[in-house]
Amino acid sequence: MPFSLDRLRRCTVAVDLGAARTRVHIKQSGLVVDEPSCVAVNTYSGALIAVGAAAERMAGRTPEHIRVVRPVTGGMVVDIEMAQRMLRALVGEKVRRAWRRRPTLRAAVCVPHNADPLARRAAVETLAGVGARRVELVDAPTAAGVGCGLPVEQPQATMILVCGATTTQVAVLSLGAIVAAVTVPMGGDTINNALVQHLRNHHELMLPSQAVRPLHRALNNSATPSDAPTEVHGRDVVTGMARTILVDPQDVRSAVQAPMTGLLDAIRGVLHRCPPDLVADLADRGMMLTGGMALLPGLDDRLRENTGMSVHIADEPAGCVVRGLAAMTEGGVRPFAPGGGRPDARPQDSEPQDADGRHAEKQTAEAG
Template identity: 85%
Template sequence: MTFSLDQLRRCTVAVDLGAARTRVHVKHSGLVVDEPSVVAVNTFSGALIAVGAGAERMAGRTPAHIRVVHPVTGGMVVDIEMAQRMLRALVGEKVRRAWRRRPMLRAAVCVPQNADPLARRAAVETLAGVGARRVELVDAPTAAGVGCGLPVEQPEATMILVCGATTTQVAVLSLGAIVSAATVPMGGDTIHHTLVQHLRNHHELLLPSHAVRPLHIALSDAAAASSVPTEVHGRDVVTGLARTVSVDPQDVRNAVQAPVTALIDAIRSVLHNCPPDLVADLAERGMVLSGGTALLPGLDARLRESTGMSVHIAEDPAGCAVRGLAAMMEGNARPLTVHGCR
């Protein structure tokens, strides 16, 4: 179904359920939650041990009876019960009491542009489980476009990339709706796993999570131009002992070639499906990167080189989607039509 901006203005809570982080904006109160979308649970008793940043620090360090759960993948809720428990714990009792005093509480939540009915229903049930009586669904590219300050309501093209942890959504917007879009399984986690696998295959080294960050920096153009090797510390696959290796920045760039190429192909496909007039607009305006992975070193330069378009990184790209929802909810966005379901 379609709904107007007036329906979003009746909402009190805006939620961005991302694979990496969950953000909750309450009308007139601002951003009240910005935490990792992670839950640590005791498998024996089922009790929550930690949520958010506390649970994220436990990943890879837990005993057998503690399980670290990621209830959201690719912007879609894959474990409704855990997502509800996570939200209840993150928002706190004070906010929950305020919600319960509003029997007609409405919430707005971002969903991927290609979300199927089951994924949309999962998002609705998750918010209903924490007190929402009605849930409005907004496509993430539309919300992010509004949050970036793009004129998505105008009859001209704007291209936005929502670069998440597990997927990247590429969309061209015009007149408040998506004209052409595609989703590619390329995100921060994809780059992370690709680099870990590269070190295992070529250097027989197992990397802890925190050791991958220096390799991200090696992806930048400055690091590649300097050709200064990057040292990383990990565990030797054969001996099990700690070992340090030097990695050439060019090898790191070659390792992530496949996922980045898939993203470039998705951009070309989206442009191919756009009317010529909108493509002409994009030739002048270029594209805008939003989402946490937009800050990946060297990504904007690689897209600029491969597409010939100008590439801009939004201010605070990770918070664009929830900012856009909040702007529409608080009446700070111009009239537009978005698509969703109840």
């Protein structure tokens, strides 16, 4: 594997810094943080007003002096200071005191597979700012594969999609490493923005951020043309007054066609870069969907129809990354060992090697 499992086993904290949610797992304590990656700050004094779910509820409802910040975008930290303050507030004083009592605290954090050196450094500095003395970086697709129970350490192909809020990572894994991967700027927020833009252009209606959720049901491919239209409430672009309209399900599916096409093209590109033997494995095993957007209605059916591969949704897909990272820190993953032997077992020395070894020890003693 490109990362060291031995160093990961020494880590006490596993962190998944996602654009939508931040999750923190601590050894022997389990999952201690599962909150939205959101911070509300007073622009006059710089003081934190709220973090997590409380800050997310303030989005779009704040006065001028309160700003709602999302310090993580696409799995990469874009505001180190705010990310540190968010983590300190989320983990709580009790956990921070326990971390300070351990001067050798190690932490593991997930990063996108194609993260540049600046993004990796930002992740390290964020964890170092909350007490970590050493930070191990793990590719998010590998951690997600471990978290959903896929045999990523075996010499067989495994395709996984990490469907996040702002990006989707498509990767093929084998022997614990990424064979081919690509990141697509398409996630749950992209779908919502496409729906909002469609309603603005075709119905002259502005929707609040949470009003898009009812439209997701219309994305299900099993819907029929006779389905009833979806009722949405918003603000009229011209008059500024509240208005209610009925949206046809077919219009909703047409609005998200462009981002879905980009995801399908990315999957085909990853398959094109894979060796034929691995593609043959994928034809039998299919692909696994993880991440919060994996539960988007109709996503699995659309991928199945356009790729011809079987599509599976992981159990609790939103927590696969942090579960996989926690399994690595707790020693639940071992490298592939040919023949079924222990990967860390040393072969027994033969008699000639023992004789040479004793001869070497004798020469060392004589030299001493």
